[in-house]
Amino acid sequence: MTTSAKSVKAVKAPAAPTAQSADTKASLLLRKAEGGYAFPALDSVANQFARSLRDLVRALGAPAIQVERAGAEQMSFADWSASAAPAIFWRYHAPPLKGPVLLAAARPLILQLVDIFYGGKGALAAEREELTDAEERFAARLGRDMGLQLAAAWRDKLAMEPELDCVTTDPAKLAAVRADDELFVQRFILRGAPFEGRTIVCAYPLASLRGIAGAEAVLETQAANDSDPLWSGALNKALRDVRLPVRSVLARPEISLVKLLALAVGDIIPLTMPRHVPVTVAGRSFAVGSIGEANGNAAIMIEHIEKGPNHE
Structure with missing residues (x-):
């Protein structure tokens, strides 16, 4: 099918001194010139998103x-949705964009990913229009994961948190976009068996991108401290499952060497039980507690948690 598309041409920022301050604010996001717009931020966003998609598919x-x-291109929504079909479409509400972000993937790709996810080798079953319940759940999960990756790709440009609000095989249900709306389209091609040549497409309505000219860009120093949300979530979950040794010393009796050498079976060493005892975690002081009983077992009630060197 032939689609009407025009390439995106980079343009220079206005040279007039009176426009420099406004252009500096938006330079990471959008530049305007006679006859059109250029979106310099989207190059690095696409590079990061491509790496994230690779890691996501590998993890599956x-x-x-x-x-x-x-390459990126501009085309109408009607042309884009027709060229993507048959596809799965994901729509995201993504403020501060004044419109949705759209993703699409060929329906056979979803069927292959489901097969691999459940232990297969990515074999493609007979083509069909309807998805099973398991395939629909997988498509929704994949959409949420791609939304997280898209947010991470934008993080050093714009604080955008895409929220998945529609998963469908029918582009007519993407009601937030009209047929003649122009989209900025980025394509990501999978290489390697069994997905060779399969494509995932990301589309931004041009009106949404033009609307972020006045948005505040996120400082690079802040972005440097951020990490991939999927990786961070997996790390946090793993850390929460780590088991640490918790110990408390109830008594430290001292006796002379003479008495120690004279000890025999049946002898008794008297203990003086303190009111408060220390609690350590992995060898480090953690808290102070008092000795008692809970549910018929000896127990320690935490009365005070120690502060670290930074008072944390």
Whole structure:
């Protein structure tokens, strides 16, 4: 099918001194010139998103997959949705954009990913229009994961948190976009068996991108401290499951060497039980507690938690 598309041409920022301050604020996001717009931020966003998609597909069970970023183009929503079909479409509410972010993937790709996820080799079953319940759940989960990756790709440009609000095989249900709306389209091509040549497409309505000219860009120093949300979530979950040794010393009796050498079976060493005892975690002082009983077992009630060197 032939689509009407025009390439995006980079343009220079206005040279007039009176426009420099406004252009500086928006330079990471958008530049305007006579006859059109350029979106310099989207190049680095696409590079990061391509890496994130590669890692996501690999984590689903295809460790050898690469993702190649193809060229960007502009086209109408009607042309884009027709060229993507048959596809799964994901729509995200993504403020501060004044419109949605759209993702699309060929429906056979979803069927192959489901097969791999459940232990198969990515074999493609007979083509069908309807998805099973398991495939619909997988498509929704994949959409949420891609939304997190998209947010991470934008993080050093704009504080955008895409929220998935629609998953459908029918582009007519993407009601937030009209047929003649112009989209800025980025394509990501999967390389390697069994997905060779499959494509995931990200589309931004041009009106939404033009609307972020006045948005505040996120400082790079802040972005440097941020990490991939999926990686951070997995790390936090793993850390929460780590088991640490918790110990408390109830008594430290002292006796002379003479008495120690004279001890025999049946002898008794008297203990003086303190009111408060220390509690350590992995060898480090953690808290102070008092000795008692809970549910028929000896127990320690935490009365005070120690502060660290930074009072944390």
